[in-house]
Amino acid sequence: MDQQDSGTHAPPRIDTGKPHPARMYDWFLGGKDNYPVDEALGRQLVGFAPGIPVMARMNRAFMHRATRWTAGQGVRQFLDIGTGIPTEPNLHQVAQGIAADARVVYCDNDPIVLVHAEALLRGTPEGVVDYVQADARDTAAIVERARETLDFERPVALSLIALLHFIGDEDGAYELVERLKDALTPGSYLVMSHLTPDFHPEEASKKVTDLYRxxxxxxxxxxxxxxARFFEGLEIVAPGIVAAEEWHPELGEPVPGQEGVHSGAYVAVARKV
Structure with missing residues (x-):
């Protein structure tokens, strides 16, 4: 939480009867903050596609590299929506490793993430780390709360990592991104990763989709x-829209077990001009 915020929260109500993407991602990464329902669906998916845990790590490694890159461009403010359960190094640790005074706001809608945000998200004395409990589609609430920590008149790196494939067109995926882009000042960046069927046989992608549904x-x-539609009106930086493992690999280390595994995700970083 914000190191300057000593407020308390009521115990969150955690729904353990339905899998949640944040907890499943934690299970894929080898974490312990998930429930049998999350593990059950995770095991079904891994049984069909054994590379999924490595793919999850490749996605997270992209987040690390993109955070280093945007911090290297002088960005000192970060808004991470759909953050998931903390897994070190977290985005704020990467950003504040480049710039100790970086200010980071996390957002997720799973109450279990709130529990761990309070306990684990501690940043540098010079910087600030805060957490917003909200659904990604409630962009007005997210921006309003984030303004308590971030100055939207200055550049912000907005991260939507492995989030939008859980929000359909009919639920306003493109519209929510447009609203968030509108809140950013020129010089800000949009950082995204997204699962795609393009690198796998159609029947394999359909099977994964069916299991989630x-x-x-x-x-x-x-x-x-x-x-690519998510980036309309923005300037996509080099190397463009690529697979997660192809985006500036020199900014990080290879993921163990990555050789021979495709991330199955497109990524891109784009600047608002």
């Missing part, structure tokens, strides 16, 4: 063209 979760693995 059987678990009560939306899964929309968008094509390259559909992914």
């Amino acid at each position: 059987a678990g009560g979760l939306t899964m929309d693995m968008r094509s390259r063209d559909r992914f």
Whole structure:
């Protein structure tokens, strides 16, 4: 939480009867902050596609590299929506490793993330780390709360990592990104990763989608063209829209077990001009 915020929160109500993407991602990464329902669906997915845990790590490694890159461009403010359960190094640790005074706001809608945000998200004395409990589609509430920590008149790096494939077109995926882009000042960056069917056989992608939907979760693995729509009006930086493992690999270390595994995700970083 914000190191200057000593407020208390009522105990969150955690729904353990339905899988949640944040807890499943934690399970894929080898974490312990998940429930049997999350592990059950995770095991089904890994049983069909054994590379998924490595793919999750490749996605997270992209987040690390993109955070280093945007901090290297002089950005000192970060808004991470769909943050998931903290897994070190977290985004604020990467950003504040480049600039100790970086200010970071995390956002997620799973109450279990709030529990761990309070306990684990501690930044440098010079910087600030805060957390917003909200659904990604409630962009007005997110921006309003984030303004308590971030100055939206200055550049912000907005991270939407492995989030939008859980929000369908009919639920306003493109509209929510547009609203967030509108809140950013020129010089800000949009950082995104997104699962795609483009690198795998159609039947394999359909099977993964069907497994998620059987678990009560939306899964929309968008094509390259559909992914590119999120960046309309922005200037995509080099190397453009690429697979997660192809985005500035020199800024990080290879993920163990990565050789021979495709991330299955498109990524890009784009600047608002």
